[in-house]
Amino acid sequence: MAEDNINTPISSEEYKKVTEELYKQNLEVVRLYKQVEELNKELEVANEGQADLLHIINHQIKGYMTKARYVFDALLNEPEYGPVPDNAISIVKEGYGSVTEGVNFVQDFLTSSNIERGTYTYQIEPVDMKAVVEEASRAQEQSAKDKGLIYELKIVAGDYSISGDKQQLSQTVRNLIDNSIKYTPTGSLHVSLERDGNKILFKIKDTGVGLSDELKPKLFTKGGRDKDSQKININSTGFGLAFVKGVAEAHKGRVWAESAGVNQGSTFYMELPVK
């Protein structure tokens, strides 16, 4: 009985057959791997081409919009065109405001794209983050209040001087506040700035739509918006937070967000080193 269980010796022919089969299997895997590699290369080229095209289109659009803004500006402010009729003033002002928003929107997209490509040159200078946050907060507070939200800004006393690109840091603060306003249908926003040793922590706690587990890992990536985000914010591009991450990291800082889940509110953090 025990002898039945003893395997018969494997002949050299069998070994050879098995070895050859294994070789063929491995060869197939290598061929497939090479195909995947080729496809990846093609995909990279296609993606790069698409990004370049988008960049060019946006440059063009920005040019047209800037020109349109000059036209509205001239109609409103240049005496040589005469006074704007009273019944047209509001529509001309609306046109000017809308085109200005458009120019800023495209500019943000282009800057974000340049930051991601590593082709953006930061203008480093001494920056007072307290002043940056106060200024951005003043501009955004009204939007929050217009929406019926409670808006609170708390800056802990301290020195908030850092070296950085003031314009881009201002934009990151505006983007973060704007993001919370847009995704908070009701409730409140608590914005704060505090110093923790050699770090500055900017924080926004909102009572908004919160973050799903699916969204969290892609939140700060380009195009990383939630599948339903455009139902809440029709202008959502998914670039605003990617821009914030790019700027924060360029300043050797970091950004992150916390949320207990959907409809549980969110807290966004941006930490920047003082030196």
Add this chain to the structure above:
Amino acid sequence: MPTTLEQIAIRIIKEQELIIGPLAWTQATKVRGIHITDQNKGALTMDQVSNTSAIIDKLVGQYERLFGRASREVSKEAAAPFLSSLSPADIPLSLK
């Protein structure tokens, strides 16, 4: 600067390495006339004898003996880009 035949040998070994791993280099060391000088850099020398192309035949044969006909096709594909720089008489028989 490696000769064309040395480049062919390196290319064949590297291609076999993709499939069977470091064993490809172990098997190459068993081929008389091939001297691996630096496996990490993928460098070797070959004895410069009257019929150097026969050393390539031995290398191709070494893999074929162990892994069968499929390995010969792999060696041929690996060497193909170099063959145009050799005269027909110098092309190893195993790669024709």
